[in-house]
Amino acid sequence: MNKVEISDGRDLEAVIPAVLDDYGLDPYEFRIYGRLARRCGSGGTAWESVSSMAIACGMGEQKAKQCLRLLCIVGLVERRSRPGHSSEYLLLPASGWSDPSDLKGARREASYHPNVEIAPDKPRYRRPTIPEWAEIRQSVFIRDAYTCQYCGASDQKLHCDHILPMSRGGTNELSNLATACKACNLSKGSKTAKEWKGGAS
Numbered sequence: 001m002n003k004v005e006i007s008d009g010r011d012l013e014a015v016i017p018a019v020l021d022d023y024g025l026d027p028y029e030f031r032i033y034g035r036l037a038r039r040c041g042s043g044g045t046a047w048e049s050v051s052s053m054a055i056a057c058g059m060g061e062q063k064a065k066q067c068l069r070l071l072c073i074v075g076l077v078e079r080r081s082r083p084g085h086s087s088e089y090l091l092l093p094a095s096g097w098s099d100p101s102d103l104k105g106a107r108r109e110a111s112y113h114p115n116v117e118i119a120p121d122k123p124r125y126r127r128p129t130i131p132e133w134a135e136i137r138q139s140v141f142i143r144d145a146y147t148c149q150y151c152g153a154s155d156q157k158l159h160c161d162h163i164l165p166m167s168r169g170g171t172n173e174l175s176n177l178a179t180a181c182k183a184c185n186l187s188k189g190s191k192t193a194k195e196w197k198g199g200a201s
């Protein structure tokens with residue numbers, strides 16, 4: 001690897017393509033790109049760990065990962081995973097970069113889809129909208145025949161219970177939802193069904 005050590009902004013200009021000035025990266029993304037560029041030198045690759053990159057660039061690790069994902073999505077950088085080692089990053093020529101107008105969408109993608117990742121983040125789930133939730137709830141009630149799945153009551157006000165509570169990483173998928181009477185739902189609270197039944201017996 002041709003490692004180029006750079007101490008001032010003037011040298012930095014030599015490794016960062018001028019076209020990048022107008023590309024529209026935010027300061028964090030630019031910082032990460034600059035770090036990679038200096039590490040890569042001419043035609044090389046950089047394989048610094050994300051945590052040390054984050055420290056060097058004065059940002060949190062999550063922010064650094066987000067910037068790396070963004071740079072990969074818009075085609076400025078290619079990530080090559082090396083099993084058992086930190087990933088390797090390669091700077092790609094400007095001819096292959098996405099249009100700058102794609103940056104906004106790419107940032108959204110970079111913050112929600114941790115697919116370019118060293119250690120995968122916990123998957124994120126979009127919260128259903130109120131009408132979506134009403135539909136989900138309704139289909140749970142129908143599936144469960146309007147009957148509390150914990151005590152069998154069917155003449156009570158019904159709630160839609162998260163079997164594994166959201167606060168414990170549960171999702172809004174149908175498999176994690178159950179019809180519960182108000183009393184059972186309130187009593188169960190943020191416990192899992194197992195903890196709740198264990199505690200009640």
Ligand SMILES: [Zn+2]
Pocket residue numbers: 148149150151152153180181182183184185
């Ligand atoms: Zn019940």
